[in-house]
Amino acid sequence: MGNKEQRKERIVKQSxxxxxxxxxxxxxxxxxxxxxKWQPNIITIAWTGNVCSDPPMLSISVRPERYSHEIIAATxxxxxxxxxVQQARATDxxxxxxxxxxxxxxxxxxxxxxxxxxRCPIILECPINIECRVRQSLPxxxxxxxxxxxxxxxxxxxxxxxxxxxxxxxxxxxxxxxGHYFALGPGIDHFGFSIRxxxxxxxxx
Numbered sequence: 530m531g532n533k534e535q536r537k538e539r540i541v542k543q544s545x546x547x548x549x550x551x552x553x554x555x556x557x558x559x560x561x562x563x564x565x566k567w568q569p570n571i572i573t574i575a576w577t578g579n580v581c582s583d584p585p586m587l588s589i590s591v592r593p594e595r596y597s598h599e600i601i602a603a604t605x606x607x608x609x610x611x612x613x614v615q616q617a618r619a620t621d622x623x624x625x626x627x628x629x630x631x632x633x634x635x636x637x638x639x640x641x642x643x644x645x646x647x648r649c650p651i652i653l654e655c656p657i658n659i660e661c662r663v664r665q666s667l668p669x670x671x672x673x674x675x676x677x678x679x680x681x682x683x684x685x686x687x688x689x690x691x692x693x694x695x696x697x698x699x700x701x702x703x704x705x706x707x708g709h710y711f712a713l714g715p716g717i718d719h720f721g722f723s724i725r726x727x728x729x730x731x732x733x734x
Contacts, residue, residue, distance in 0.1 A: 552706025553713075554578075558610040558620055559589055560641075561600040562628075563649040569641050571633040571652070572597035573624030575705040576672065577609065585679040587661065590672040596629040601675055605663045606647040610655035613701040614712050620703060621710070645681040656700040658683040 556575045563569045576590040587609065591598045601607050612620045619637035626633070634641050641650035644660050651658035661677035688696050697716070704711040 549576075550707065553704035553711055554706060555611065556620060556703050556705035556710065557589075558612055558616070558623060558639075558652055558655060559591075559597065559601075559607050560610060560649045560652060561597050561604065561607040563641075564604060567600045567604065568628075568632070569634060569650050570597055570600060570628035571623045571637070571639070572628070573620055574609075580676060586664070586676060587659065587679060588674050588676050590669070590674045592672055593668075596627050598673060601663065602666065602673075604648065606649060607661055607663075607675070607677070608644055608647060608649055608651045609659040609661060610652040611657035611659075611700075612652075612655050612703050614703055615701070616652075616654060617703055617710055645683065647680065651683060656685045656688055656702070 554575050555577060556573065557577055559572045559574050559577075561567070561570055561572070572591065572595060574589050574591065578588055580586045580588050589607070589609065591601065597607075616639070619639055622637060623633050626636070633639075640653035642653040644651050644658070647660045647662065651660070659679055660681040660683075662680050663675050663677045665676040667674040667676065684695055685700075688699055690696055702713045704713050
């Protein structure tokens with residue numbers, strides 16, 4: 530028996546009941562409000578993702594009983610702020626308290642900064658800020674999925690290299706899975722590396 534077959538024999542699987550075990554996921558701080566009726570608020574979201582590239586769109590899923598759900602449904606806009614490990618404690622805290630009772634910007638010390646296209650603020654300390662307008666709301670059960678178009682993006686200039694490329698691996702971003710937070714590690718390679726042609730070494734003259 531070869532080594533490949535031996536490795537396969539050592540892999541043991543368990544059957545679990547259906548559940549939300551897709552991991553890791555990005556964990557984000559979603560800001561909303563910032564209007565005459567609604568004060569700026571922050572909600573921690575782990576259920577988010579890209580859904581379309583043209584137009585650029587993403588989704589977030591929010592429980593209807595959450596304070597931010599009412600704000601987003603009423604204003605039709607929000608901003609997804611991608612935190613780094615430096616904002617881990619603030620990220621967790623914003624998911625544990627209600628914006629109906631506390632000012633989360635004041636409670637975390639995070640800085641509200643002007644957005645470019647939406648009324649709610651972005652979070653200055655987060656490396657990536659994605660401004661969104663809701664295009665569709667889908668009640669799915671425990672959560673409502675807000676499908677939104679990306680209308681503006683801001684990134685921390687300190688993470689750009691000399692050529693203007695965003696060095697994502699230097700951002701120290703957070704991930705979430707099965708009730709725990711994780712720090713994303715170093716990059717492995719770029720998309721398509723598996724079919725990249727190797728450069729031939731020049732033949733000696």
